Amino acid sequence: MRRRRNRIRRQPNWRAVFGFLLVVNLILGICYSRLTAISRVRVEGAQPGDQKRITALLTRIHDQPALQVNRRAVETWLMQKSAVHKAEMTRNIFGRALVSLEYRRAVAVIDKAGGAALSREGAIFQSAGPFDGLPTVEVSPELVYPSMTISGIWRVRDVAGLAAELADLEKLQHLTIYVMSNGGLCLNIGSKFAVQLGPPEQLDKKIDFLRRQLDQDPELVVSGKTLVLVRLDRPVFRAGVDKGPS
Numbered sequence: 001m002r003r004r005r006n007r008i009r010r011q012p013n014w015r016a017v018f019g020f021l022l023v024v025n026l027i028l029g030i031c032y033s034r035l036t037a038i039s040r041v042r043v044e045g046a047q048p049g050d051q052k053r054i055t056a057l058l059t060r061i062h063d064q065p066a067l068q069v070n071r072r073a074v075e076t077w078l079m080q081k082s083a084v085h086k087a088e089m090t091r092n093i094f095g096r097a098l099v100s101l102e103y104r105r106a107v108a109v110i111d112k113a114g115g116a117a118l119s120r121e122g123a124i125f126q127s128a129g130p131f132d133g134l135p136t137v138e139v140s141p142e143l144v145y146p147s148m149t150i151s152g153i154w155r156v157r158d159v160a161g162l163a164a165e166l167a168d169l170e171k172l173q174h175l176t177i178y179v180m181s182n183g184g185l186c187l188n189i190g191s192k193f194a195v196q197l198g199p200p201e202q203l204d205k206k207i208d209f210l211r212r213q214l215d216q217d218p219e220l221v222v223s224g225k226t227l228v229l230v231r232l233d234r235p236v237f238r239a240g241v242d243k244g245p246s
Contacts, residue, residue, distance in 0.1 A: 037063045038097050045101040049128055050081065058099070066091045074099075082125035106131065108163035108177065111138040120164050122157030135163045135175035142181040154179045158200035162187075165207055169214075173221050178243065184230070186242055193221045194242045198230030205232055 041058050043051075057077045061069045071089045078087035078101065086102040106117035109131040110124065117127040118137060143154045159177060162185065166175055173190030180186060185197040197206055206229045213227065214220055220227075228236040 037065050037095055038069060038091060039063070039095040041097040041099060043099045043101070045103070047083075047101075047103060050083075050101075053081065054078065054099070054101075061097070066093050066095065066097070069097070082123070083127055085119070085121075085123075106134060107160055107167065108135045108137045111136050111176075118156070118160050118163060120160055122160040124156065133167075135166060135177055137163065137177045137179065139179045140181040143179060143183075154183060155200050158203065159185070162197075162200070162203055162207070165204070172214075172218075188241070188243060189221050192224050192241060194226040196226060196228045196230055196242055202232055209235065 038061050041061075043054060043058075046054055057074070060077075061074060069091055071091065074089050075087045078084060078089075078099065083103050084101060085104045086100075088100045089097060091097040104117075104119040104121075104123055104125050104127075106127055107120050108118040109129075110116040110118060115126055115128065116124055117129075117131070117134075118124055137159055139154060159179060163175075163177060166187070169175060169189060173193070176188040178186040178188065184199055185203075187195040187197060189195070195206075195210055197203065209229060209232065210227065217223075224239065224241060225237050226240060226242045228238060
């Protein structure tokens, strides 16, 4: 017969057990304790006209334990306004939070769109202005109505890039960028000079050509002519000032 061996019972390592429970209790305390509740939020970059909205949104997290606050959700709430380009939030277990906001910068205003502006990145957003010194973008109704939105089916980013590139020319005369029904672009510099740019392709080269022409003859802006740059290798001046859809 086999002899039974006496098994040695090991005593629990109570020190390790108590240490583990202490850590768990500490973590739960940090996560759920009212001692870590958000009591102060500092906001950086907020526009004066947006502060009331931001204050109302941030009341949702007031007195919530810091680690229970969903940072991504707060950032999403803050970016519900189309003018907000970026929102970031940080918080700590001492009840402090920091919110940083970055707004879109308008490079053009969209005509007859109730305060809609165009950012350099090609985003359309609502803005209270001011719009002084910014080009105006007028879009053919045929490009807007099919989708019933101002973004429509036109190449917004190309137009935004063009508006930003021409910002310095606004000092000479007011600029209007017309987006034609065929997608082509027509630039009006004041009321006595126009540039038919055609499709939004090679715009950088076309604008370089335009700048050289204006440097050689600044009076072009009051010449009553249209510069046709649909084909860059065959630029043509013609009498009369073209204009896009009204």
